[in-house]
Amino acid sequence: MNIAQQLYEGVDIKGRGTVGLITYLRTDSTRVADEAKTASKDYISENYGEKYLPQSSNTKKDDKKIQDAHEAIRPTDLSLSPALVKESLQRDQFRLYQLIWKRFVASQMAPAQYETTSVRIGAGEYLFPVPTWLWHYQLHSAVLLSLLHLHFSL
Numbered sequence: 001m002n003i004a005q006q007l008y009e010g011v012d013i014k015g016r017g018t019v020g021l022i023t024y025l026r027t028d029s030t031r032v033a034d035e036a037k038t039a040s041k042d043y044i045s046e047n048y049g050e051k052y053l054p055q056s057s058n059t060k061k062d063d064k065k066i067q068d069a070h071e072a073i074r075p076t077d078l079s080l081s082p083a084l085v086k087e088s089l090q091r092d093q094f095r096l097y098q099l100i101w102k103r104f105v106a107s108q109m110a111p112a113q114y115e116t117t118s119v120r121i122g123a124g125e126y127l128f129p130v131p132t133w134l135w136h137y138q139l140h141s142a143v144l145l146s147l148l149h150l151h152f153s154l
Contacts, residue, residue: 040108
């Protein structure tokens with residue numbers, strides 16, 4: 001929590017001064033501000049291409065159990081990519097910021113598209129289901145898979 005608080009309060013970024021890198025961290029909201037949705041749409045379009053934009057905005061139904069005083073935790077400025085600010089952050093700050101930044105970008109992309117196949121292999125009285133899938137749209141998944149690499153390299 002202390003690391004997230006540091007990212008929220010501001011970190012000295014080379015050439016930019018003190019910058020708050022994430023929005024308010026003490027929230028369980030899934031709501032994203034309209035200007036953040038627009039910025040993410042522009043970022044995804046410019047950096048990955050139009051085909052990675054969702055057909056409609058990625059929104060979640062309101063959950064009456066959450067306090068929606070703040071929006072979801074997200075980067076304050078998508079142009080401040082993890083690679084750009086890495087030299088200005090401590091190791092743990094960088095890892096947390098990278099997780100938040102990548103997860104936010106992936107959440108604003110079109111859903112991954114894949115084809116699933118399930119095979120059942122019988123051996124005597126036993127039946128073993130073997131599911132498999134083929135990704136048709138890998139960018140969203142590539143962003144998320146890079147998070148798995150981050151997670152397992154901790």
